[in-house]
Amino acid sequence: MEPPLLPSLLLHLLLLSTTITTTFSASSTTPKTPSPISSPTPPNSTTPKTPSSPSSSSLDPKQLRALQSLNIPTSKDPCTQPSLLPPNTTLCDSSKPFRHILSLRLANCSDDVALSFTALKSLSTLQSLQFFNCPIAPIRFPADLVASLHSFTCINSLRRLTGVWLARLQNLTDLTVSNVQVNASGPFVILGNMKKLRSVTISHANLTGSLPRHLNLNLTHIDFSGNKLQGKIPSSITLLENLESLNLSSNSLNGEIPTSFGDLISLKNVSLASNSLSGAIPESMSAIPGLAHVDLSSNQLNGTIPKFLSDMKSLKHLNLANNDFHGVVPFNVSFISKLAVFKISRNSNLCYNHSVLSSKLKLGISPCDKHGLPMSPPPAKGDSSAEDSSDSDYDDSDGDDSDQKKDRHHGPSKVVLGVAIGLSSIVFLIIFLVLLSKWCG
Numbered sequence: 001m002e003p004p005l006l007p008s009l010l011l012h013l014l015l016l017s018t019t020i021t022t023t024f025s026a027s028s029t030t031p032k033t034p035s036p037i038s039s040p041t042p043p044n045s046t047t048p049k050t051p052s053s054p055s056s057s058s059l060d061p062k063q064l065r066a067l068q069s070l071n072i073p074t075s076k077d078p079c080t081q082p083s084l085l086p087p088n089t090t091l092c093d094s095s096k097p098f099r100h101i102l103s104l105r106l107a108n109c110s111d112d113v114a115l116s117f118t119a120l121k122s123l124s125t126l127q128s129l130q131f132f133n134c135p136i137a138p139i140r141f142p143a144d145l146v147a148s149l150h151s152f153t154c155i156n157s158l159r160r161l162t163g164v165w166l167a168r169l170q171n172l173t174d175l176t177v178s179n180v181q182v183n184a185s186g187p188f189v190i191l192g193n194m195k196k197l198r199s200v201t202i203s204h205a206n207l208t209g210s211l212p213r214h215l216n217l218n219l220t221h222i223d224f225s226g227n228k229l230q231g232k233i234p235s236s237i238t239l240l241e242n243l244e245s246l247n248l249s250s251n252s253l254n255g256e257i258p259t260s261f262g263d264l265i266s267l268k269n270v271s272l273a274s275n276s277l278s279g280a281i282p283e284s285m286s287a288i289p290g291l292a293h294v295d296l297s298s299n300q301l302n303g304t305i306p307k308f309l310s311d312m313k314s315l316k317h318l319n320l321a322n323n324d325f326h327g328v329v330p331f332n333v334s335f336i337s338k339l340a341v342f343k344i345s346r347n348s349n350l351c352y353n354h355s356v357l358s359s360k361l362k363l364g365i366s367p368c369d370k371h372g373l374p375m376s377p378p379p380a381k382g383d384s385s386a387e388d389s390s391d392s393d394y395d396d397s398d399g400d401d402s403d404q405k406k407d408r409h410h411g412p413s414k415v416v417l418g419v420a421i422g423l424s425s426i427v428f429l430i431i432f433l434v435l436l437s438k439w440c441g
């Protein structure tokens with residue numbers, strides 16, 4: 001009797017324990033129960049309602065026709081059922097008897113779409129207008145639309161714009177133009193009269209001229225990357241104490257970084273990469289408390305790398321590669337491994353102290369001799385193309401960089417725990433049964 005009993009008992013217990021495991025992991029991974037759908041109590045009738053109309057009114061017929069002329073499907077009302085359109089195509093107000101469009105986004109337009117003055121005139125309630133991949137011809141915007149627009153975005157659209165055309169949009173708080181040719185003698189022509197501007201991106205637009213000496217002091221975001229801007233960075237730019245991000249990368253700027261750069265006390269991200277800037281990193285930069293992202297790569301900056309950078313608590317991304325810095329890198333391993341990106345390669349007179357930093361960090365520079373000069377043989381791992389392309393060269397080094405990776409494995413842990421409990425209870429049962437059978441037999 002006993003031999004056949006044991007396997008069947010085992011099987012039974014195995015099944016039981018798996019059931020427990022699955023129930024456990026299922027209950028522990030299900031999200032918090034959603035709040036009950038709708039309460040059966042009728043809604044309050046205190047608010048006066050137009051008896052005939054349903055919950056919301058429909059779009060102004062003039063605006064509906066304007067949308068049709070822009071090839072936006074309108075078989076269903078875009079205000080009441082915006083989800084039938086691509087995300088964020090329209091946003092409407094809730095006025096009566098007709099609703100009006102506040103925000104319109106045209107993306108991936110077909111060739112036969114054309115902007116008409118009449119259509120734009122009836123869309124003069126728009127506060128936000130966005131074009132993505134719409135190579136349609138730009139036209140002069142009606143004055144009513146110009147007055148109402150707060151936000152204008154044009155990415156790879158409208159073929160070509162002029163500074164004069166953009167400069168009319170004087171009520172903008174946000175201007176984004178990218179991957180569009182912009183003909184203007186400089187940014188000032190465009191921005192000079194935009195008194196309410198908070199955020200400006202004019203990037204990859206072949207914009208010429210020099211940086212404006214006077215900018216709106218409330219600007220929080222400036223991106224002029226990928227243009228043909230020339231001349232110096234005016235020191236007046238450091239008056240922008242609300243500026244959080246500044247991107248002037250890939251232009252032809254020269255001269256030095258203004259010594260008052262540290263007056264940009266709100267700055268979080270800055271890129272001045274790929275220009276012709278020279279001189280030293282200004283000492284004042286140490287006063288910017290929240291600086292997180294610093295890219296000064298591919299210039300002709302010189303001097304030593306300042307030690308204060310390692311005291312900047314928020315710093316996560318530091319790229320000083322491809323400059324003329326010299327001397328001993330003033331950082332230790334714990335600072336470098338705290339950063340998500342750290343690049344200093346291609347600074348031929350820069351070296352690292354072998355007793356402070358390991359060659360395993362693959363910094364792309366030589367170790368120092370005892371005089372603090374680069375040892376004569378250039379980096380043995382001379383594969384400079386690998387150094388240039390990899391973002392965090394120290395990924396495969398020692399364990400010090402594990403901090404960043406500690407927090408990653410949260411998702412599946414409950415399932416793993418469930419399986420572990422299941423398996424260990426099976427093992428426990430088997431041992432128990434073996435002991436039991438020995439004891440009985």
Ligand SMILES: *[C@@H]1O[C@H](CO)[C@@H](O)[C@H](O)[C@H]1NC(C)=O
Pocket residue numbers: 043044
């Ligand atoms: C209904 O009206 C009562 C009293 O005015 C109020 O306390 C309650 O919050 C209202 N309920 C809803 C769903 O508006």
Ligand SMILES: *[C@@H]1O[C@H](CO)[C@@H](O)[C@H](O)[C@H]1NC(C)=O
Pocket residue numbers: 087088
């Ligand atoms: C676009 O829609 C997404 C959700 O689909 C939303 O998170 C985002 O804020 C919207 N963007 C704008 C500019 O309205």
Ligand SMILES: *[C@@H]1O[C@H](CO)[C@@H](O)[C@H](O)[C@H]1NC(C)=O
Pocket residue numbers: 086087107108133
């Ligand atoms: C536009 O086209 C691109 C690429 O074809 C696609 O990724 C994107 O989702 C499209 N956008 C809309 C709003 O249809």
Ligand SMILES: *[C@@H]1O[C@H](CO)[C@@H](O)[C@H](O)[C@H]1NC(C)=O
Pocket residue numbers: 143146147148168169170171
């Ligand atoms: C900007 O908006 C105001 C009202 O908010 C309006 O009076 C003014 O004419 C607008 N400016 C332009 C250039 O349209």
Ligand SMILES: *[C@@H]1O[C@H](CO)[C@@H](O)[C@H](O)[C@H]1NC(C)=O
Pocket residue numbers: 179180181204205206
């Ligand atoms: C900028 O100019 C170059 C050549 O001068 C051209 O190839 C490129 O397409 C232009 N960029 C834009 C956005 O028009």
Ligand SMILES: *[C@@H]1O[C@H](CO)[C@@H](O)[C@H](O)[C@H]1NC(C)=O
Pocket residue numbers: 162183
């Ligand atoms: C834009 O600038 C280019 C080069 O400066 C010039 O050839 C072209 O004629 C200009 N286009 C317009 C519309 O002004």
Ligand SMILES: *[C@@H]1O[C@H](CO)[C@@H](O)[C@H](O)[C@H]1NC(C)=O
Pocket residue numbers: 195196216217218
């Ligand atoms: C900056 O913004 C403040 C309020 O946020 C406003 O009072 C002030 O006029 C603005 N200054 C400029 C130059 O636009």
Ligand SMILES: *[C@@H]1O[C@H](CO)[C@@H](O)[C@H](O)[C@H]1NC(C)=O
Pocket residue numbers: 244245268269293
């Ligand atoms: C700074 O850059 C990071 C990515 O590097 C981005 O997530 C963040 O939003 C940026 N902050 C600002 C103020 O632009």
Ligand SMILES: *[C@@H]1O[C@H](CO)[C@@H](O)[C@H](O)[C@H]1NC(C)=O
Pocket residue numbers: 203225226245246247249269270271293295
């Ligand atoms: C600056 O702009 C370039 C290109 O437009 C982009 O790749 C880079 O991430 C930006 N950097 C910052 C700090 O915003």
Ligand SMILES: *[C@@H]1O[C@H](CO)[C@@H](O)[C@H](O)[C@H]1NC(C)=O
Pocket residue numbers: 278279280302303
């Ligand atoms: C650093 O660059 C500045 C400006 O080009 C130059 O005047 C200075 O001599 C350079 N200093 C060193 C140590 O090369």
Ligand SMILES: *[C@@H]1O[C@H](CO)[C@@H](O)[C@H](O)[C@H]1NC(C)=O
Pocket residue numbers: 310311331332333334335
């Ligand atoms: C590494 O450098 C940082 C910043 O200078 C400093 O606070 C820290 O004590 C140093 N760590 C070691 C192990 O020397």
Ligand SMILES: *[C@@H]1O[C@H](CO)[C@@H](O)[C@H](O)[C@H]1NC(C)=O
Pocket residue numbers: 328353354355356368369370371372
């Ligand atoms: C390298 O670091 C060691 C230990 O901190 C120090 O004694 C030595 O002077 C440094 N060498 C150079 C060249 O800075």
